[in-house]
Every structure is written in C-alpha cells, then in structure tokens.
Amino acid sequence: MARADNQYVCQSCGSVHAKWAGRCDDCGSWNTLIEEVASAPVGTAAKSKKAGRRGRLELVTLDGDGGELPRHQSRIAEFDRVCGGGIVPGSALLVGGDPGIGKSTLLLQAVANLANNDVSTIYVSGEEAVDQVRRRARRLGLADAPVALAAETNLENILDGLKSEKPQIAVIDSIQTLWTDQLAAAPGTVAQVRACAQELVRFAKKSGCAIVLVGHVTKDGQIAGPRVVEHMVDGVLYFEGERSHQFRILRAVKNRFGPTDEIGVFEMGEAGLQEVENPSALFLNDRGNQTPGAAVFAGMEGTRPVLTEIQALVAASPLGTPRRTVVGWDSGRLSMVLAVLEARCGLSFGGRDVYLNVAGGLKIGEPAADVAVAAAIISSALNAPLPVDAVVFGEMSLSGDIRAVGRSEARLKEAAKLGFLQALAPLSASEGNPPVSVRGLGGVADLVATISAWQLED
CATH class of the missing domain: 3.30.230.10 (Ribosomal Protein S5; domain 2)
Incomplete structure (x- = not known):
C-alpha cells in the first residue's frame, strides 16, 4: 500500500505545495501554508472494488417536467427577496459577513419565522453554547418558536442528527468550526472546510433538506476557505455594512434559483434586524x-x-x-x-x-x-x-x-x-x-x- 505523504495547503486559495514556504506562490499570501495529511493513493484493489459498483449513466431529455420551484418563505420580505422568493427545498446557501455584523441574528429570526409557519427547522451552533443562543432568542422575542437547537462541531454527529430528525431547513453556524474524523487536519483548514461542506451539500441534495451554512470572511471581505465551497452551494449571500451604521445589506452574489446582485436592507435595533421596505428613503x-x-x-x-x-x-x-x-x-x-x-x-x-x-x-x-x-x-x-x-x-x-x-x-x-x-x-x-x-x-x-x-x- 502506498504511503500517504504530507502536503502544505494554502488556507487562502487552497493551492497545494510540496514543502513549506513563508509565502504562497499562487495567491501571494504570507504565513498561510498549513501542513495537512494527503489522502493515500487509490490501490489496485480499491479500483477493482469501485469498478464493481459502477452503474450505467442515465440520460434524459430537456423537455421533462419542470414546474415552479416550491419555496419556504420566512416572512422576512427582504430575506426572501434576496433568496429569489424563499428558500428552495434541497438547496444549499452560504451566508458570509464580518464578525458581529448580524449573520446569526438574521438567520435565527428567519428560522424562527419558518418554524412558526410549520416548517421543521434545526439550528446547529458550533461557535456558541446552547444557553448563549437561547439568550439571544429571548432578547429577540423568539423564545417560543419551535426551533430545534444543538451545539455541535463534529460532522458525523450532525449528519446523524439530521438524518434522524429529518428537518426541512437546517442552519449550520459556522462551516469553519466543523470537523470530520476522516481527516487529521484541524478545524477551519481548507481540507476540513471542503470535506464538511461537500458532505452537507450532498446530504441536502439527497434528503431535500435545505442547508444554510454560515461562513467567516477574511480581511479582504472574501469568505474564508477554498473557493470551491462557493461553487458547491446553490447561493452565496454576503451580509455587509458598517458597525457604526444602523443598517445592514444582504447581497446575493450567486443564486441558482433567483437573480444575482439582489439586495435586502435591514436596520439593526434593540429588537434585532428590522427590514427596510424603502431603502431609498x-x-x-x-x-x-x-x-x-x-x-x-x-x-x-x-x-x-x-x-x-x-x-x-x-x-x-x-x-x-x-x-x-x-x-x-x-x-x-x-x-x-x-x-x-x-x-x-x-x-x-x-x-x-x-x-x-x-x-x-x-x-x-x-x-x-x-x-x-x-x-x-x-x-x-x-x-x-x-x-x-x-x-x-x-x-x-x-x-x-x-x-x-x-x-x-x-x-x-x-x-x-x-x-x-x-x-x-x-x-x-x-x-x-x-x-x-x-x-x-x-x-x-x-x-x-x-x-x-x-x-x-x-
């Protein structure tokens, strides 16, 4: 069996290097190369085993049934507008923004409204304890919403819980805190973020559960981790704004089920985020x-x-x-x-x-x-x-x-x-x-x- 060598992966662009260097040759970032264990090459036995499971490629025509997509509406008009009219079942959304801008607050308000509208929801927090999320919910007046809450960072445990509970919408806050025991890399590294996102997106497509991933951003304003995650998901939303200003802007930069460059405007107050119906005013x-x-x-x-x-x-x-x-x-x-x-x-x-x-x-x-x-x-x-x-x-x-x-x-x-x-x-x-x-x-x-x-x- 071939030996698995270590490799150095840039945490900004995801490029792989054979040895450590202070500067990434591809993106020019400094001190971003982290050592990760490379996957072992697939042997002959593994190839023959996979070959036995191969199936025939099924081809269809373009004139199949394609009706209007069903959507889960959160009753937050600005959020639903950016999503293209609501969250599509089985879709995967990635929401990024600066720390403290209000990503968790917005998504907690959205899932609470969905839960009150008879949509089964799960909110998994990898950054905060259950009591912290509960305190935020009480402050926002959402403590009575039937939202299932959990604090977990292990991907296998999260997937087991989602498979048993069978929710219609699940929020994962955040993707950078998750880790899978299939990899030796630390949470937040490119390998862990890529692997966890891939498994969650695959689960969404198979089960029909809509997955909303929260992502950290770098100092340049880009979502941290490999860019391949943005290609995996169906929509990428950026939550923008200055903390010195009272309003926030939710912007869609990618949406397979709606228009891109759509914005939703919110105003931050003591009771959470309030939608602004007339942003021009x-x-x-x-x-x-x-x-x-x-x-x-x-x-x-x-x-x-x-x-x-x-x-x-x-x-x-x-x-x-x-x-x-x-x-x-x-x-x-x-x-x-x-x-x-x-x-x-x-x-x-x-x-x-x-x-x-x-x-x-x-x-x-x-x-x-x-x-x-x-x-x-x-x-x-x-x-x-x-x-x-x-x-x-x-x-x-x-x-x-x-x-x-x-x-x-x-x-x-x-x-x-x-x-x-x-x-x-x-x-x-x-x-x-x-x-x-x-x-x-x-x-x-x-x-x-x-x-x-x-x-x-x-």
Whole structure:
C-alpha cells in the first residue's frame, strides 16, 4: 500500500505545495501554508472494488417536467427577496459577513419565522453554547418558536442528527468550526472546510433538506476557505455594512434559483434586524439643503431601484501628490472620471485633493454611477450645488460621451415616487413620457454646461 505523504495547503486559495514556504506562490499570501495529511493513493484493489459498483449513466431529455420551484418563505420580505422568493427545498446557501455584523441574528429570526409557519427547522451552533443562543432568542422575542437547537462541531454527529430528525431547513453556524474524523487536519483548514461542506451539500441534495451554512470572511471581505465551497452551494449571500451604521445589506452574489446582485436592507435595533421596505428613503433621510458636491444617484441593485447620495469634495492639496480617497466606489473608475473631465472639459485636478463617499456605507459597482460621480465632483470644484429635486445617472466613455444604461424607466419612477422632479440622464432616457423632467446629456461637456447654468440661476 502506498504511503500517504504530507502536503502544505494554502488556507487562502487552497493551492497545494510540496514543502513549506513563508509565502504562497499562487495567491501571494504570507504565513498561510498549513501542513495537512494527503489522502493515500487509490490501490489496485480499491479500483477493482469501485469498478464493481459502477452503474450505467442515465440520460434524459430537456423537455421533462419542470414546474415552479416550491419555496419556504420566512416572512422576512427582504430575506426572501434576496433568496429569489424563499428558500428552495434541497438547496444549499452560504451566508458570509464580518464578525458581529448580524449573520446569526438574521438567520435565527428567519428560522424562527419558518418554524412558526410549520416548517421543521434545526439550528446547529458550533461557535456558541446552547444557553448563549437561547439568550439571544429571548432578547429577540423568539423564545417560543419551535426551533430545534444543538451545539455541535463534529460532522458525523450532525449528519446523524439530521438524518434522524429529518428537518426541512437546517442552519449550520459556522462551516469553519466543523470537523470530520476522516481527516487529521484541524478545524477551519481548507481540507476540513471542503470535506464538511461537500458532505452537507450532498446530504441536502439527497434528503431535500435545505442547508444554510454560515461562513467567516477574511480581511479582504472574501469568505474564508477554498473557493470551491462557493461553487458547491446553490447561493452565496454576503451580509455587509458598517458597525457604526444602523443598517445592514444582504447581497446575493450567486443564486441558482433567483437573480444575482439582489439586495435586502435591514436596520439593526434593540429588537434585532428590522427590514427596510424603502431603502431609498433611508439613504436620503439625513440629506440637507443644497450643498456643493452632493448628487443623488438613481441606481439599480438587482431588480430594485435604489436612490443614494454621492458626496465629493475637491480641495487644494498641500502635497506634491494629491490625495484620491474613495469610500463605496471603485478608485480606478474615479481616476478614469477625473481624466475624462480634465481631457474633455478642461478642468484641472492636478493640485487638488479629491474625496469621494457614498452616503450611508452603500457600495456601488455599476457603471451608471459615472455621471453622478462626475456631477458631484464638478459641483464641488465649481462650488455650484445641484438642485435638491434632481437625480443623476449615466455611463461615461473615455471619449466624453454619455451612454445609455439599462432600466432607465424604473430609475425615474423611483425618483418620482420620492418627490424628485428632474433628472440628468442620457439622451435615450428622455424618450417617451418619463415621469420626471429629463435633461438629456450627450457628453460631459453638456453636464458641465448644465451645472454652470444652474450656478448662474442661483
């Protein structure tokens, strides 16, 4: 029988190395190589044994029965929205987020609502004792919910319990604390996380029990462990937010049963997480009067239009290399916008610091925010405030043209619903009968001219 050699596995990317090194050659992380016992090679006897169990591959056609997927609804509208309408039986979800952001609180509220709706649920905690979870449930007013609770980290014991109880939904908090006695590696290592996740996902597919896994995140905001875990599961949800702010955002980055990039907004309070039905009003709640450097961006988060304020400050820099500080947006895209404004509009930012912030801690990734960012920067540079009843959106090209973006009608309807009367948008948004007055922009020069005209009117 062949001998099983030890190997060194990077805990950040999962790459395997023959010997230890201080730095991973694949991802560049330092001090992440951990020694693990490699699986022994499969011998001839094992191969022949497996060969005897081989079955014939069954092929089917694409025109089979495929009705609407059944779903378990938690009656938390924001959570169900991100999941695509509810949790699908037999699916596997992975929920990640920073420590203390509220992952356990949200899932405890969800399973309590499901249990009160006659859905059998089990909550397995590997990080907290049973009494700690009970105290949280009492604080949230969920102590009477018929949720089966356990504190366990051994995978075999958890699977035995799930097979005997046959729940419809099981929450495992968290996947990094589990371990299987089939491996000699420590809990939280790449091998243990991969093996435990694989067994739980296989159990979900065979039994029809929906499994929700909680995952830790690294300092870069990625879920800790091998990326193969994210490929195994049916959905990956990130719970985002700043602990200094009262609201949290649940974002779907992968969903086999619903749209991706969908968000749910929650507000953290003494009674737990409360869903926010109108996030646009929340993000614009503290918005004051006309202020230079502030622009309201009409964006899309999944299928939902969300309005948020983008703030910019352009100030003289005492440094040889001016600062470019960005919060909530891509710093590389800010450099592109500044370059276009300098090359196409004659504005100079060489001796000025530029600070950009998305109000409320929201993170924006769509290109439609280009024009809103440019409007905020121009407003601050010219000391010309934008009207309080105006929203801005559009994508900017390197030639200075402003291109059309998707779902313009939904963006304008959301703006009209919140009392906005006008919009700076691409020319295509002014076609038809928009719900607000649209000033069509063909290029960034039109944007600068419009803001300058508003300044003269004031």
